[in-house]
Amino acid sequence: MDTTAARNRLVDDLVASGAVERPTTEAALRAVPRHRFVPTERRAAAYEDRPLPIGNDQTISAPHIVGRMLDLLALEPGDRVLEIGTGCGYHAAVTAEVVGAEHVYSIEYDPELAERARDRLADLGYDIHLRVGDGRMGWPEHAPFDAVYLTCAPADPPGALIEQTRPAGVVVGPFGRNQQVLCRLHPTPGGHEREEIVPVRFVPMRPR
Ligand code: SAH
Numbered sequence: 309m310d311t312t313a314a315r316n317r318l319v320d321d322l323v324a325s326g327a328v329e330r331p332t333t334e335a336a337l338r339a340v341p342r343h344r345f346v347p348t349e350r351r352a353a354a355y356e357d358r359p360l361p362i363g364n365d366q367t368i369s370a371p372h373i374v375g376r377m378l379d380l381l382a383l384e385p386g387d388r389v390l391e392i393g394t395g396c397g398y399h400a401a402v403t404a405e406v407v408g409a410e411h412v413y414s415i416e417y418d419p420e421l422a423e424r425a426r427d428r429l430a431d432l433g434y435d436i437h438l439r440v441g442d443g444r445m446g447w448p449e450h451a452p453f454d455a456v457y458l459t460c461a462p463a464d465p466p467g468a469l470i471e472q473t474r475p476a477g478v479v480v481g482p483f484g485r486n487q488q489v490l491c492r493l494h495p496t497p498g499g500h501e502r503e504e505i506v507p508v509r510f511v512p513m514r515p516r
Pocket of ligand 1 (some may be wrong): 362366367368369392393394395396397398399400415416417418421441442443444459460511512513514515
């Protein structure tokens with residue numbers, strides 16, 4: 309398979325359908341070799357626009373979701389970003405293409421997935437800060453963040469994540485117990501405003 313051609317075809321489709329709008333998001337999706345993040349037996353499907361299993365009951369998000377979330381964050385180079393749910397590391401790598409790997413912080417609950425993501429990201433040259441733990445507590449040592457996003461769904465937005473976002477920053481993630489909605493949150497003094505984007509289905513945040 310010519311992976312570069314397949315990837316460019318996929319991104320062409322995402323741009324044509326309006327799923328991806330920002331040029332920096334488009335460039336990031338063209339740059340990251342998604343096939344390197346999925347299990348070998350899934351590589352043939354790496355450039356289809358759908359989630360794929362990555363082991364340990366988890367999935368890599370569909371490319372249109374990664375692109376949409378990145379558009380919603382409206383990042384600039386050098387912005388400091390916190391990701392909750394590293395998984396295979398793909399989404400973090402796409403974010404790193406926009407802000408620079410040294411500005412990406414990612415927390416993964418599952419130690420095995422974290423270890424595999426660490427090796428893979430290092431192999432590909434993405435020097436992202438990774439940590440094993442419960443992302444709902446955030447990463448206070450590196451706060452405040454310009455942007456925070458979640459790739460697993462809690463019932464409600466964790467307060468610590470909003471507190472660790474700078475005042476004009478944003479939090480993007482899926483929230484809800486049975487039905488989830490992808491939302492963009494804007495911190496306000498003492499709370500946040502919530503913008504509902506689209507119904508989605510992500511893996512639930514652990515522990516439930
Ligand atoms: N961004 C990932 C998507 C992984 S799926 C990728 O590109 O592959 C969501 C991930 O969130 C899973 O790996 C899951 O283990 C992780 N997760 C679930 N609950 C979590 C929590 N409380 N803190 C951090 N990560 C969590």
